[in-house]
Amino acid sequence: MSESGVPHWPGAADPANSADEAWLTAIAQAAAGDSQAPLELLVEYLTLLADAAISGRRPGEHELAIVRELGRRAAEQGIPAGRVVDLYLSAAWRMWRDLPDVVPYRDRDTVRASAQAVLRAVGEAIAVLVDSYQVATQQLIRQEEALRRELVDDLLRGDPDVSRMVERAEPFGLDLGRPHQVALAAPADGLTDGDTAAGMLERFILDRFGDREVLVATKEGLLVVLIPATAPSAAPRTVTKGVGELIHDALVRHRAGRAWRVSTGRAYPGSYGIARSYEEAREALTLAERLQFDTPVVDARDMLVYRVLVRDQAAIVDLIQAVLVPLTQARGGAEPLLKTLEAYFATGEVATEAARRLNVSVRTVTYRLTKIKQLTGHDPGDPAQRFALHIAVLGARLLEWPAHDLATGAAAHS
Incomplete structure (x- = not known):
C-alpha cells in the first residue's frame, strides 16, 4: 500500500x-x-x-x-x-x-x-x-490585432509593395483586386483602450452584408471600416449607398447617448484605391468638423465643392476679404451676422426657419440680413450675389475666420 x-x-x-x-x-x-x-x-x-x-x-x-x-x-x-x-x-x-x-x-x-x-x-x-x-x-488575439493594425496602417498609407500587401491581406480574407471603400467613425468622447465598438461593428457589417472581406480597426482615435463595394458573386451589389447611415445607426444602438460622426470615402479598386478612399473619408470628416455641420453622416461626394475651396486658399482669402471683412464693423462683430447667413442658406433662404434655428425673432433675422447688405454691398436675396456670399461664408468657416486671422488661418490650413 x-x-x-x-x-x-x-x-x-x-x-x-x-x-x-x-x-x-x-x-x-x-x-x-x-x-x-x-x-x-x-x-x-x-x-x-x-x-x-x-x-x-x-x-x-x-x-x-x-x-x-x-x-x-x-x-x-x-x-x-x-x-x-x-x-x-x-x-x-x-x-x-x-x-x-x-x-x-x-x-x-x-x-x-x-x-x-x-x-x-x-x-x-x-x-x-x-x-x-x-x-x-x-x-494570439494580441498578435492578430497587431497584424491587423499594421495591415490597416499600410493599406491606408498606400504601401508601394503591392505583391506583399496582397499576401498580407489574404489571411484576413481581403481581395485587393476588388473595389473597396473606407468609412471612418469618430466618437464625440474619443476612443479608449478596450472599447467594444470595433468588435460590435465588425460583427454588424458581416451580418448585414454577408461578406468576409470586412476589416474594422482603430487608428488615431477613429474606427476604420474597410468594406468591399461589390459582392463576390457575378451580379454586383453596390453597398456605398447608405453605408454611413447603417454604421452610424449601429454605433448609436451599441451605446445609447453616445454621439458619433461617420464619413465615407468613395470606392476604388486595388490597394492604392483603399488609401485614396481613406484620404477622402478623412478629409470629409475634417471638413465637416471645420464647417460645423450638424449632420452625423457625411459622404466624400457631397464634400467635393468644399475640397475645391480648401485647395485654392489664396482665392478664398481674397473672397473673404472682399465680401465679409466689412462685417467686422457691425456692433458685436462679424460672428452673429455669419451665423445668420449660415442659417439662412441652410434653410433655403427662409427667414422664419432661420429664426427658429437661431432661436431669435424673424425681425432680428431680417434686420441682420439688411445690415449685411449695407456693409458688404451683397444682397442675400439676390441669386447672383447670394452665391458669392455663400461661398465666402463656407470659406470663412473652413479658415475659422474671424476667430483666426486670415493670413494665419490660411497658413495653418494649407
Missing part, C-alpha cells in the same frame, strides 16, 4: 508495457473520435492518469508542463476549448471504466483511494490545460 492509500502491486499494470500502451492508445483513439479532437493532445495525460490510479502518484511538474504545451498547441490550432476539455474528460472516464480489467482491486477502500487520486490528477491536468489555452488565446 502506498502512502496515498492506493495499492501498487508488484507486476501490476505499468503504462510502459506494450500491452498497457495498446490499452491507453485504444482509449485515446476512442476519446478523440467522440470529441473530434486530435489524438496527440492526449500525450502524457493518460499515462499520468494511469499512474495516479495505480500508484496514487500526483502528476509531476514535467508531466504538467507537457499538458501545458498541449493546451497552447490546441489554441494555436483553433480547436474550441470545450472540445479539448471534452477530450480529456472522455479519456478519463474511459480509462476509469476499463481500469478494473487491468488492476485487480481487492476492496472498496482501494477503489475509493484510486478514484480520489484519478480525480485529483484530472483536476490538476485540466486546470493547467485550460489556463495554458487561455493564455495562448490571449496572445
Whole structure:
C-alpha cells in the first residue's frame, strides 16, 4: 500500500508495457473520435492518469508542463476549448471504466483511494490545460490585432509593395483586386483602450452584408471600416449607398447617448484605391468638423465643392476679404451676422426657419440680413450675389475666420 492509500502491486499494470500502451492508445483513439479532437493532445495525460490510479502518484511538474504545451498547441490550432476539455474528460472516464480489467482491486477502500487520486490528477491536468489555452488565446488575439493594425496602417498609407500587401491581406480574407471603400467613425468622447465598438461593428457589417472581406480597426482615435463595394458573386451589389447611415445607426444602438460622426470615402479598386478612399473619408470628416455641420453622416461626394475651396486658399482669402471683412464693423462683430447667413442658406433662404434655428425673432433675422447688405454691398436675396456670399461664408468657416486671422488661418490650413 502506498502512502496515498492506493495499492501498487508488484507486476501490476505499468503504462510502459506494450500491452498497457495498446490499452491507453485504444482509449485515446476512442476519446478523440467522440470529441473530434486530435489524438496527440492526449500525450502524457493518460499515462499520468494511469499512474495516479495505480500508484496514487500526483502528476509531476514535467508531466504538467507537457499538458501545458498541449493546451497552447490546441489554441494555436483553433480547436474550441470545450472540445479539448471534452477530450480529456472522455479519456478519463474511459480509462476509469476499463481500469478494473487491468488492476485487480481487492476492496472498496482501494477503489475509493484510486478514484480520489484519478480525480485529483484530472483536476490538476485540466486546470493547467485550460489556463495554458487561455493564455495562448490571449496572445494570439494580441498578435492578430497587431497584424491587423499594421495591415490597416499600410493599406491606408498606400504601401508601394503591392505583391506583399496582397499576401498580407489574404489571411484576413481581403481581395485587393476588388473595389473597396473606407468609412471612418469618430466618437464625440474619443476612443479608449478596450472599447467594444470595433468588435460590435465588425460583427454588424458581416451580418448585414454577408461578406468576409470586412476589416474594422482603430487608428488615431477613429474606427476604420474597410468594406468591399461589390459582392463576390457575378451580379454586383453596390453597398456605398447608405453605408454611413447603417454604421452610424449601429454605433448609436451599441451605446445609447453616445454621439458619433461617420464619413465615407468613395470606392476604388486595388490597394492604392483603399488609401485614396481613406484620404477622402478623412478629409470629409475634417471638413465637416471645420464647417460645423450638424449632420452625423457625411459622404466624400457631397464634400467635393468644399475640397475645391480648401485647395485654392489664396482665392478664398481674397473672397473673404472682399465680401465679409466689412462685417467686422457691425456692433458685436462679424460672428452673429455669419451665423445668420449660415442659417439662412441652410434653410433655403427662409427667414422664419432661420429664426427658429437661431432661436431669435424673424425681425432680428431680417434686420441682420439688411445690415449685411449695407456693409458688404451683397444682397442675400439676390441669386447672383447670394452665391458669392455663400461661398465666402463656407470659406470663412473652413479658415475659422474671424476667430483666426486670415493670413494665419490660411497658413495653418494649407
